[in-house]
Amino acid sequence: MADLTRIYDVLVIGGGNAALCAAVTAREAGASVLLLESAPKPFRGGNSRHTRNFRGMHQAPTKVLTGSYLEDEYWDDLRRVTGGITDEPLARMTIRVSAEMTPWMEACGVRFQPALSGTLSLSRTNAFFLGGGKALLNAYYATAERLGVDILYDAEVTNLHVDDGFVRSAEFNHRGFPASVTARCVVAAAGGFQANLDWMRQYWGDAVDNFVIRGTPYAKGRVLKTLLDQGVAPIGDPTQFHAVALDARSPQFDGGISTRLDSVPFSVVLNRDGVRFYDEGEDVWPKRYAIWGRLIAQQPGQIAYSICDAKAYSLFMPSVYPAIKADSLAELAHKLGLDVGTVERTVAEYNAAVQPGRFDSTGLDECRTEGLTPPKTHWARRIEEAPFYGYPLRPGITFTYLGVKVNENARMLMADGRPSANLFASGEIMAGNILGRGYLAGFGMTIGTVFGRIAGREAARAARN
Amino acid sequence: MADLPLPSEAMADARHNMEICNACRYCEGFCAVFPAMQLKREFSDGDLNYLANLCHGCQGCFYACQYAPPHPWGINVPQAFAALRVESYAEHAWPRPMAKLFERNGTAVSLLTALAVALVLLLAGSLQSPDVMLRAHSGPGAFFAVISYQAMVWSASAVFLFALLAMAMSTTAFWRASGGGTITAKALAHALHDSMTLRNLGGGGDGCNYPGEGFSHQRRWLHHAMAYGFLLCFAATSVATLYHHGLGLVAPYDLLSLPVLLGTVGGILMLIGTAGLLWLKVLADPAPAARAVLGGEYAMLILLAGVAKTGLLLLAFRATPAMGWLLALHLGFVLALFLALPYSKFIHGLFRTAALVRSHQER
Numbered sequence: 001m002a003d004l005t006r007i008y009d010v011l012v013i014g015g016g017n018a019a020l021c022a023a024v025t026a027r028e029a030g031a032s033v034l035l036l037e038s039a040p041k042p043f044r045g046g047n048s049r050h051t052r053n054f055r056g057m058h059q060a061p062t063k064v065l066t067g068s069y070l071e072d073e074y075w076d077d078l079r080r081v082t083g084g085i086t087d088e089p090l091a092r093m094t095i096r097v098s099a100e101m102t103p104w105m106e107a108c109g110v111r112f113q114p115a116l117s118g119t120l121s122l123s124r125t126n127a128f129f130l131g132g133g134k135a136l137l138n139a140y141y142a143t144a145e146r147l148g149v150d151i152l153y154d155a156e157v158t159n160l161h162v163d164d165g166f167v168r169s170a171e172f173n174h175r176g177f178p179a180s181v182t183a184r185c186v187v188a189a190a191g192g193f194q195a196n197l198d199w200m201r202q203y204w205g206d207a208v209d210n211f212v213i214r215g216t217p218y219a220k221g222r223v224l225k226t227l228l229d230q231g232v233a234p235i236g237d238p239t240q241f242h243a244v245a246l247d248a249r250s251p252q253f254d255g256g257i258s259t260r261l262d263s264v265p266f267s268v269v270l271n272r273d274g275v276r277f278y279d280e281g282e283d284v285w286p287k288r289y290a291i292w293g294r295l296i297a298q299q300p301g302q303i304a305y306s307i308c309d310a311k312a313y314s315l316f317m318p319s320v321y322p323a324i325k326a327d328s329l330a331e332l333a334h335k336l337g338l339d340v341g342t343v344e345r346t347v348a349e350y351n352a353a354v355q356p357g358r359f360d361s362t363g364l365d366e367c368r369t370e371g372l373t374p375p376k377t378h379w380a381r382r383i384e385e386a387p388f389y390g391y392p393l394r395p396g397i398t399f400t401y402l403g404v405k406v407n408e409n410a411r412m413l414m415a416d417g418r419p420s421a422n423l424f425a426s427g428e429i430m431a432g433n434i435l436g437r438g439y440l441a442g443f444g445m446t447i448g449t450v451f452g453r454i455a456g457r458e459a460a461r462a463a464r465n
Numbered sequence: 466m467a468d469l470p471l472p473s474e475a476m477a478d479a480r481h482n483m484e485i486c487n488a489c490r491y492c493e494g495f496c497a498v499f500p501a502m503q504l505k506r507e508f509s510d511g512d513l514n515y516l517a518n519l520c521h522g523c524q525g526c527f528y529a530c531q532y533a534p535p536h537p538w539g540i541n542v543p544q545a546f547a548a549l550r551v552e553s554y555a556e557h558a559w560p561r562p563m564a565k566l567f568e569r570n571g572t573a574v575s576l577l578t579a580l581a582v583a584l585v586l587l588l589a590g591s592l593q594s595p596d597v598m599l600r601a602h603s604g605p606g607a608f609f610a611v612i613s614y615q616a617m618v619w620s621a622s623a624v625f626l627f628a629l630l631a632m633a634m635s636t637t638a639f640w641r642a643s644g645g646g647t648i649t650a651k652a653l654a655h656a657l658h659d660s661m662t663l664r665n666l667g668g669g670g671d672g673c674n675y676p677g678e679g680f681s682h683q684r685r686w687l688h689h690a691m692a693y694g695f696l697l698c699f700a701a702t703s704v705a706t707l708y709h710h711g712l713g714l715v716a717p718y719d720l721l722s723l724p725v726l727l728g729t730v731g732g733i734l735m736l737i738g739t740a741g742l743l744w745l746k747v748l749a750d751p752a753p754a755a756r757a758v759l760g761g762e763y764a765m766l767i768l769l770a771g772v773a774k775t776g777l778l779l780l781a782f783r784a785t786p787a788m789g790w791l792l793a794l795h796l797g798f799v800l801a802l803f804l805a806l807p808y809s810k811f812i813h814g815l816f817r818t819a820a821l822v823r824s825h826q827e828r
């Protein structure tokens with residue numbers, strides 16, 4: 001039972017992967033730990049409950065990963081996706097430590113799918129959680145409870161009292177009532193601020209009303225804000241977020257993985273005005289899916305429509321909402337609420353520009369357009385075979401990049417460069433140190449696990465001194 | 466013959482679940498359902514009946530689901546499939562009017578038991594003078610002093626053969642309706658292996674999430690005890706029949722004889738299995754359970770426990786005056802069980818094996 005009159009060694013703020021890794025590690029090291037999770041119990045776990053894999057370095061095949069994935073290749077992948085907006089020593093350290101994580105995770109009850117059983121081609125680099133992120137969190141919560149971590153749900157931290165880089169206490173709302181607690185050290189693992197639409201509005205204006213937030217509605221960034229307001233050094237571009245294209249019919253929050261749409265490379269994508277705006281076949285989908293959120297966010301009304309015909313329909317993953325289906329293009333345009341004439345013209349121009357060539361849905365093929373702007377450089381086939389299918393698309397925000405600056409011990413750095421005495425961070429809230437831009441599948445959970453472990457260990461150590 | 470209203474709420478709910486699961490697929494490592502689901506883009510009623518019967522109700526995907534209630538999508542695969550399974554039993558029951566029984570399953574099964582017991586007691590009582598029932602009997606043929614061998618064999622065989630026929634008819638109907646084709650030997654062998662080991666209750670090594678969120682092998686082992694206990698009892702009866710007709714040996718048999726040994730071990734296993742499963746059911750988290758099917762499941766377990774318990778009591782007290790009543794009671798439970806076989810939860814073993822065959826065939 002949580003006891004708010006005592007002084008805890010370690011206060012962990014957040015209830016996702018990064019928070020649980022820190023709480024369990026600190027408790028294993030003998031510290032008394034209180035964990036405050038903003039969400040009520042059924043929705044605990046932040047964005048982490050929507051994840052499914054973890055990217056791990058390994059020298060040789062393991063039970064859960066095939067082949068090998070060494071530091072340099074991992075680092076190369078990271079440098080490429082971030083365009084160099086990363087911190088090489090921190091990143092390499094994270095990569096190396098990732099190699100040691102799976103045994104500890106398994107000891108906490110996390111279960112993985114056997115290597116090779118996954119449907120995706122990621123089994124060399126990524127270990128898949130059996131049952132996904134919620135199953136992983138269930139295991140961590142059970143472990144935390146068994147070890148004696150005190151946990152409060154429905155407990156949103158609203159303010160931290162930081163005094164010259166030294167945090168003294170935390171204020172929070174517990175089931176709607178104000179409360180406060182004192183701890184020797186604090187680990188902030190409260191995720192990004194993507195669910196705080198007013199904050200997002202500062203950069204994106206009213207376009208945010210058309211954004212879908214893929215994960216938890218509880219990532220409001222209050223902890224991030226109070227830290228930055230009290231002199232902790234920021235990192236990452238506050239205006240930027242990771243976004244993918246997903247079904248416009250998705251719920252505003254918590255739709256998770258299943259709302260994504262993989263139809264783009266086999267479709268043409270039109271905006272609200274019925275015209276194309278980007279090369280749908282630029283590269284294989286796993287390398288391109290993350291740019292489409294941004295592309296759609298920049299279109300009028302932040303909406304787009306993916307249109308394909310019968311021969312393309314079975315080439316992509318089934319969608320969570322049924323496709324809008326019609327026997328003619330005109331009927332489809334009408335059902336989608338688009339101008340029929342413009343859509344017919346756009347598709348006719350596209351069809352006329354399609355060149356003959358070898359089609360291959362699994363790799364870069366020869367099917368492309370000629371003399372069309374923008375071009376479609378792969379998988380371009382005429383859209384002509386009824387029935388026709390359409391999906392409305394919106395930008396789906398995964399996470400924001402703004403965070404707190406940390407060192408290799410997960411200790412926060414103040415704006416003047418000095419390390420804080422007792423403030424630590426892990427997970428999304430500090431991911432911008434390593435992942436300043438772009439994304440590498442499975443790396444979010446790696447950062448949270450590695451830095452959660454480090455923050456838990458260092459906070460427990462600092463509390464003893 | 467009144468057709469069931471279609472499409473039912475259970476069917477719609479199962480479709481909603483599968484459409485979301487198929488876009489998510491996080492649970493693909495749990496059991497046979499998800500790989501089978503992934504082969505489809507759209508789900509016909511037959512597909513859903515098939516998938517529902519492939520589901521072993523291990524509950525792994527319920528606790529792992531980020532869309533479980535109170536999420537507005539309310540994904541609850543074990544609950545949706547349990548509800549659809551009972552419907553599929555009823556829909557394929559043979560003869561069709563018997564489908565009615567499923568609508569009030571729990572009550573129906575208990576009623577049947579009571580009726581059968583009463584019937585046997587009545588027969589026993591009226592065929593014999595009251596003092597026959599109260600005396601102790603011993604030696605070969607002692608049982609038949611109470612109930613004639615002919616009456617016992619004819620009633621039991623008739624009911625049993627009818628049950629076999631009914632189960633074969635409904636399983637065939639289920640197989641056809643769910644879209645199964647010609648059965649290959651290899652798929653059959655794999656399916657039998659899976660159903661006899663309950664591989665899909667293994668949850669990838671740590672067992673299933675039953676009775677609650679934690680992992681446990683209890684259910685699998687208790688089910689094994691019950692199912693294999695039942696088979697041993699069945700073997701005991703078969704051996705006894707052989708003794709009687711082949712060797713001319715007449716019951717009751719020696720304590721160390723094969724039929725009695727098989728029956729005793731089988732009976733004890735059944736008792737452990739059914740009592741354990743009943744206990745787990747009481748403890749079980751109600752969230753992933755389907756309310757409507759619980760009554761039938763309790764009734765079935767109680768019936769099986771009744772068969773085992775009366776059998777063992779009969780063995781223990783067969784040399785006393787209680788034997789007459791106990792024999793009647795035991796036979797009553799056995800007859801009720803036989804009668805209920807095709808119209809109760811019991812049929813799940815056959816439907817599930819059929820579903821496993823199809824899943825192996827499609828691989």
Ligand SMILES: Cc1cc2nc3c(=O)[nH]c(=O)nc-3n(C[C@H](O)[C@H](O)[C@H](O)COP(=O)(O)OP(=O)(O)OC[C@H]3O[C@@H](n4cnc5c(N)ncnc54)[C@H](O)[C@@H]3O)c2cc1C
Nearest residue numbers: 014015016018046047048052053157191427428442444445
């Ligand atoms: C649909 C989806 C799929 C993804 N798939 C993957 C994947 O497969 N692999 C991968 O590596 N990454 C994936 N990611 C990214 C991944 O989710 C994040 O990188 C990771 O979960 C971050 O973990 P975290 O613990 O830092 O944050 P979160 O898991 O978001 O946890 C933040 C926690 O803080 C709590 N909180 C917030 N504010 C407060 C407050 N004021 N007081 C108290 N508590 C608070 C929240 O309730 C929440 O519990 C995915 C993201 C999404 C949206």
Ligand code: SF4
Nearest residue numbers: 486489490491492530
């Ligand atoms: S049960 Fe939930 S987590 Fe599992 S596949 Fe279905 S939707 Fe996904």
Ligand code: SF4
Nearest residue numbers: 496520521523524526
């Ligand atoms: S309850 Fe178990 S057996 Fe049924 S679908 Fe879910 S994981 Fe598979």
